[in-house]
Amino acid sequence: MPDRHRNFIHGEWRDARSGLTFPDINPSDTDDLIGFFPQSGPEDVDDAVTAAANALPAWRRTPAPKRAELMFRVGEIMTRRKEELSRLMTREMGKVLSEARGDVQEAIDTAYHIAGEGRRLHGITTPSELPDKWAMTIRQPIGVAGLITPWNFPIAIPTWKSFPALVAGCTVVLKPAEDTPLCATELVRVFHEAGFPAGTVNLVHGGGPDVGAPLVRHKDVGVVSFTGSSEVGRQIAESCGRALKRCSLEMGGKNAQIVLEDADLDLAIQGSLWGAFATTGQRCTATSRIIVQRSIHDRYVERLAAEAARVRIGYGLEDGIQMGPLINEGQRTTVAKYVDIGKAEGARLVCGGAAYREGRCARGFFFQPTVFDRVTPSMRIAREEIFGPVASVIAVDDLDQAIQVLNGTSYGLSSSIYTRDVAGAFRAMSEIECGIVYVNGPTIGAETHLPFGGWKDTGNGHREGGVSAFQAFTEEKTIYVDYSGRLQRAQIDNQPALESRP
Numbered sequence: 156m157p158d159r160h161r162n163f164i165h166g167e168w169r170d171a172r173s174g175l176t177f178p179d180i181n182p183s184d185t186d187d188l189i190g191f192f193p194q195s196g197p198e199d200v201d202d203a204v205t206a207a208a209n210a211l212p213a214w215r216r217t218p219a220p221k222r223a224e225l226m227f228r229v230g231e232i233m234t235r236r237k238e239e240l241s242r243l244m245t246r247e248m249g250k251v252l253s254e255a256r257g258d259v260q261e262a263i264d265t266a267y268h269i270a271g272e273g274r275r276l277h278g279i280t281t282p283s284e285l286p287d288k289w290a291m292t293i294r295q296p297i298g299v300a301g302l303i304t305p306w307n308f309p310i311a312i313p314t315w316k317s318f319p320a321l322v323a324g325c326t327v328v329l330k331p332a333e334d335t336p337l338c339a340t341e342l343v344r345v346f347h348e349a350g351f352p353a354g355t356v357n358l359v360h361g362g363g364p365d366v367g368a369p370l371v372r373h374k375d376v377g378v379v380s381f382t383g384s385s386e387v388g389r390q391i392a393e394s395c396g397r398a399l400k401r402c403s404l405e406m407g408g409k410n411a412q413i414v415l416e417d418a419d420l421d422l423a424i425q426g427s428l429w430g431a432f433a434t435t436g437q438r439c440t441a442t443s444r445i446i447v448q449r450s451i452h453d454r455y456v457e458r459l460a461a462e463a464a465r466v467r468i469g470y471g472l473e474d475g476i477q478m479g480p481l482i483n484e485g486q487r488t489t490v491a492k493y494v495d496i497g498k499a500e501g502a503r504l505v506c507g508g509a510a511y512r513e514g515r516c517a518r519g520f521f522f523q524p525t526v527f528d529r530v531t532p533s534m535r536i537a538r539e540e541i542f543g544p545v546a547s548v549i550a551v552d553d554l555d556q557a558i559q560v561l562n563g564t565s566y567g568l569s570s571s572i573y574t575r576d577v578a579g580a581f582r583a584m585s586e587i588e589c590g591i592v593y594v595n596g597p598t599i600g601a602e603t604h605l606p607f608g609g610w611k612d613t614g615n616g617h618r619e620g621g622v623s624a625f626q627a628f629t630e631e632k633t634i635y636v637d638y639s640g641r642l643q644r645a646q647i648d649n650q651p652a653l654e655s656r657p
């Protein structure tokens with residue numbers, strides 16, 4: 156009998172008030188029912204936000220280094236449980252085991268980094284223009300943070316949001332993706348074991364309209380952090396905009412890899428394969444366009460197609476498997492639809508392009524690694540996010556044109572250039588309109604202690620990762636301390652500098 160799981164509110168495991176549940180299935184094998192999770196509604200969101208709001212006064216008064224000590228414990232527990240968490244992630248989400256281990260490691264790295272920041276959380280001190288007066292800034296928690304997270308990094312991304320929020324002194328309500336509720340549940344168990352006080356971390360399962368939207372709108376939620384589609388992000392931004400509520404959005408990408416004729420082509424091919432097909436292309440950072448200099452184009456496409464056709468597809472818990480399934484049938488339909496669009500637009504399908512149903516894979520949502528060639532920048536497959544194992548190759552004459560094509564989409568998350576020319580690499584680093592640029596590395600593989608986020612329609616100016624992560628969850632307070640004992644008026648009691656006095 157599959158397990159029946161619960162929400163986590165005020166330190167207790169609770170069913171949805173409606174009593175309803177939804178199933179969680181293994182995308183590699185739809186006969187494998189993982190469990191049932193509460194199909195919550197606005198009333199459960201209200202309970203969770205109330206618990207978080209009640210826990211807030213004590214938590215924000217807890218010194219940041221003490222809050223951070225609990226986060227160190229989180230890192231230790233996750234290190235201990237890494238293998239078990241990775242395996243359940245592969246079962247629930249489909250990414251191959253080595254990548255699931257990477258996802259959990261990303262969470263561990265985030266835990267230790269953010270825990271360390273608990274002893275920094277720096278503000279600035281700066282001289283006042285007036286004598287006997289100090290000027291400085293501190294960062295303080297905004298309040299209750301509503302976190303809405305996707306299924307593609309089902310442990311890492313919830314940690315990118317919840318760890319800095321908690322160390323900053325916010326309390327959190329997490330609404331994880333419906334496709335990966337077990338990973339979120341296990342993460343919350345880790346918080347619980349680490350000793351986070353009741354109400355500081357709350358978990359509400361369910362859908363976007365039933366749980367996500369009421370969480371965004373709730374008057375006691377002070378900040379929303381969302382990773383997902385640009386379409387939903389826009390709705391969240393509108394709702395938060397009306398309420399003048401902080402929101403941090405991490406949305407789509409149409410990331411490109413530039414390959415110039417002087418590049419190490421073996422390295423570039425490896426980068427294309429890893430960037431386009433790792434996590435079955437279901438990363439915001441996935442390489443979905445490969446912009447290749449015309450002189451090497453034919454050779455490049457031939458090799459890429461040959462290697463792509465060799466990728467071993469299957470259940471990621473089995474040895475030697477390199478690519479797992481798509482997350483659900485809906486995503487597979489979307490990917491297939493884009494293959495049809497590409498063909499109709501006149502692109503040339505050089506490999507893949509269909510569902511993969513060999514043997515036991517017939518029971519999962521598998522899709523072949525797919526490469527399109529003769530893609531032009533105006534085609535939909537070159538502009539719209541597909542979120543699947545589909546790479547579109549675009550031929551260009553030179554670096555200038557490559558950069559122009561790379562910048563020619565509405566998104567701006569990650570990018571990459573392969574070249575041995577230092578000057579060309581620096582030009583690209585300067586002119587690419589993206590939040591992340593890799594030189595001689597693929598578009599995926601961000602490290603947690605550096606800022607992560609995108610320009611243009613990918614985001615709204617916030618960054619996750621690194622110390623930037625705290626900006627989303629804190630307000631800045633400027634403090635002046637005047638110990639002169641007299642009224643000093645800034646700008647008005649304007650003393651000339653010493654040397655210019657008579």
Ligand code: UN1
Nearest residue numbers: 308438439440599600601
């Ligand atoms: C995402 O795709 O949403 O850089 C996150 C990477 C990973 C994170 C991806 N470290 O590909």
